[in-house]
Structures are given as C-alpha cells and as structure tokens.
Amino acid sequence: MSQPAGLSFEQAPQFSLPLRFFLTAPLFLIAAAILIALSPDALASRWTPQVLALTHALTLGFLAMVMLGALMQMLPVVAGSPLPALHLVARISHVSLVLGTAALMTGFLTGKAAAYGSGVVLLGVCFAVFLVAAATSLARAVAGVTVNGIRFAVLGLTLTILLGVALALLRAGWWTPPAIESAINAHVSFGLVGWVLLLVVGVAYQVVPMFQLTPPYPPRLSRWLAGALFALLLLHAAAPVLPPVAARIVDALLAAGILLFVAATLHLQSRRRRKLPDVTLDYWRLGMASLIASVAVWIVAQAWPAWADSDAYPLLLGTLFIGGFAASVVNGMLYKIVPFLAWFHLQAQLQATAGSIPTMKDMIAERWMRGQFRLHLIACVLLLGVPFWPQLGIAAGGVLALSAVVLWINLLSAVRRFIAHGGDFY
C-alpha cells in the first residue's frame, strides 16, 4: 500500500530552518522601537510615514516573520503534511521577507517609488512562494479544527497581501485602485483579524491544552468559530454596500466572536492541570487582556463618533491589538518553541541520554525570560499613553527596544547552549 496523503511522520526540519525566522524577528521589533523613540511627533496620527513604516516593521518584520517560521515547523505535526520543497521555500521566503519589509519601510519613510516598487516585488515573491507551498500542504492536510483555522488565516493573508500590493502601487503613483478607503479598511481588517487573529485561534486550539494540560476547547466553538469570523470579515469588507443596520450587526457579531474566543481561552487556562509559574502563560494572559481591551475601545468608537474620528482612537486600537495582543502571544510562543527545538535537535543529533544534555528549561534562563516579560509589559503600558502624549514615545520606544534586545539575547542563548553542547546548527 502506498503512503496515503496526509500521513507524514518525517522528522522535523533542521534547527536552523525555523530559527532563521525567529532570530531575525526581534531585529524588526528593535527597528520599530527606534522609529517610535526617534520621532514622537510623528506618532500623533496613523497616516504619518513613520507610523506606516513601524506598523509594517511589526506586522511583517516581527509577526509574519515568526508565524511563517512557526508554520513551516508546525504543519508536519498538526496536519501531517510538510510544505513541499521546504528548504527552498524557507530560504526564498526568509530573504525576500527581510529585504521586502525593509524596502516597504523605506518606501513609506522616503516616498520613493523605487523603494515601494522593490518592496512590492520582494514581498510579492515572498508570499507567492510561501502561500503556494502552504496551500499545497493544507490541501493534503488531515482535517481538524487547527488546520481549519490555519486555512482561513492563510486565506486572510492572501487577501491582505493582494490589497497591500495594490495600496503600495497607489502610493508609488503607478496605479489608482478604485474605492481606496474601503481597500485600506479591508487590508487592515483582513491583515489583523483575518490573518493574525485567526492564526492565533487555530494554533490556540492545539497549544493551549497542550502546554498547561487544560481541557480541550468545546468542539461546538472550535468547529465553527474561525469560519464564522472569516465570513463576518467578508461582510465587514462589503459594509459600504450593505444597509447601515446590517453593517452594525456584522460588526457586533465580530466583536462577540472575538470575545467568545477570549472567554473560552481564559476559562480553559483557569482550569489547567499544570499550575507551575510559566512565562508563556503570562504572555497569553496579557495577550487575551489586550484583546478584550481592543474590543472595548472599538465598541466605544461605535457608540461615540467623536472618539471614532479622533487621531488617538486608531493608534490606541492598533497599539492594543498589535503590541498588547499579537506581539505578546508570539513572544510567549517563542519561549516554548525555541527551547524545545534546541533540546529536540540536540538529543536527536547526539543520541544523548537525558542526564547528559541540558533540558528545555536550561536553554533560556527563567530569570531572563521573566525580566523580558516585565520590560514588554512596561513598554505596552507606556505605548498606550503615546496617542495622548506623544512625548512619551521616547521612553516607550526605549523600553520596547530594550525588551526586543533582551528577547533576542534570550533566543540566542538557546542557540549558544545548543552549540556549546555539541549541536550542529546547520
């Protein structure tokens, strides 16, 4: 009998494959922090070049960087289906994501058409390669709630990139897409909710029960939530042609769906069987609290147009969602994935016994992870004040940069221990 599609137990890809993504990501976090610290005046409105540049340093350079690397690692485990031509896909998408994000940031900051153009080409290559590979893998995947969530997230990413490319061509002055405002709105909501949030939802179904031994998410929720949120996003994007009442109902349902996910996650975590202190858990809880705050800020804007039209509102919402929610969850995940992979590859390469190599917990010092969590928390709190007192940006950017540097040092320390014990990185 030939090996059926969907059943793959191939060994994990080599250590350096996901790590190149994980070790690059903090550098973009540092870049975003420097932009915040250097130009507090520019933080008064969401449309300034600096804010657009730092937004994409965060969404592409940090979040997408980690998420692409993590998906390449995870799909074989959760879906039984690795990406085709994995090594080539990893190399091309990593290099083009790094250069493309830098070019797009340069485009925003200088307004030069050539920079936008190279950003569009490089990011186009990056995501075309990744998305074709991911779609191939997902088409063969074993069905399940996580795979279902990832499928919608990948669809959300595809729409985000298409819209982003159109918007970048517009900024470069090469093409004027129709309905610009709706296109920007759709780009933002598919990017942040369709891609980032749905990916976190899909992955949470798997890792929340696994890390802390909680009960599983109720199947009644996990089966339909990602698909429902995605359908609501489509309706949300079509809001300009919907009757206003319908658009309001769609928005209310979106908010309710997100809150349902948060409530389920916090409830499961409160029933966890493993009660040891855990930095990743703290990061998840901070992320979930920020998600609640995002929805609250957004609801206030629906009821109070003066707030919705203020400069502060979108900046506050973006800070809560990107910094407080997405960056926290991703940072927390790195503290599980990287130490585990370091241990796993060391054990497999050396065929070592448990006593002779460091455990997962020895890979990154607990105190340093805690310290970095505190820095991240302080940075988040300071950032929340920036939309109201832009001068806080100097302090907020400074602490965020420090937090990102410590994150980087922590991840590097796992690689250093791996190599020091005789692991072969490449």
Added chain:
Amino acid sequence: MNTILDFLGSDHHACDDLFASAEAAVAQKNWDSAREQFGRFQAAMAHHFTMEETLLFPAFESRTGMSTGPTQVMRMEHAQMRDLLQGMQDAVAAANQNSFLGLSETLNMLMQQHNLKEENMLYPMSDRVLGSERESLIRAMQASGSQDET
C-alpha cells in the same frame, strides 16, 4: 470504546492526569507523594508504550506493509520519552526538584506532540486499515491492562 482512537486516546488523557499530579507533588516538594504519583505515571506510560509496540504497531505494519514509516518514528520517540522518564525517576529519588521540573517540561512537550500525531494520524488510520481485526486488537490491549495491574 470500539475504536483505537477512543481507546488509546483516552489512555493518553489518563497518563496526562497522572503526569500532572506527579509534577504538582514535586512542585510542592511533597516527596513521598511525588514518588508514589510518579511511580503510577511511569507504570501507566510503560504500559501504554507496550500496548502500542507489541500490539498496535505490528498489526499496523503487517496490514500496510509500512515498517519503516510512521511506526518507526513513533518507536524512536518512545525511546526518547523512556529516557526522560528514567531521568525523572532519578530526580524524584534524589529529591532534586530543579532537575525533575526541567525534565518534566521537556517530556510534556515531546509527549503532547507525539500524542497529537498518533491521535490525528496514526490511530484514525489504524482504525481504517485494520477492519475486522480492530475489535480483537482492542480486546487484547484491554486484557494486557488487567494483567499488568495484578
């Protein structure tokens, strides 16, 4: 309990529960209880591995002709887990909390992703390919359990 997925899947959860109790006892430095809980966890794991390695995997291999594929990777991961369990046993005997918790965190990650692969892929596939043999296989696994406990 008439599928392999149900039977061995719920055994995974039973092992998880014993794991959590043993780890909690170590976290509280309640060493007497820790040794007892860990002993039960270790025995449950050993029994689970034995059921898979002596009953399920051979049946799967002879039905599918795949003896170097999935089951080989699973056996390898069992060896890694056995090794971690041995380390944990030494740590609990020496009342070494740090060592135990480092190993248990590692074991949890390895064990959970191993179980995931079995529950998502290997067990459902075994249920499909074993056909009529399935019932007798589950009975044999149940019987191996009652022997162990005597």
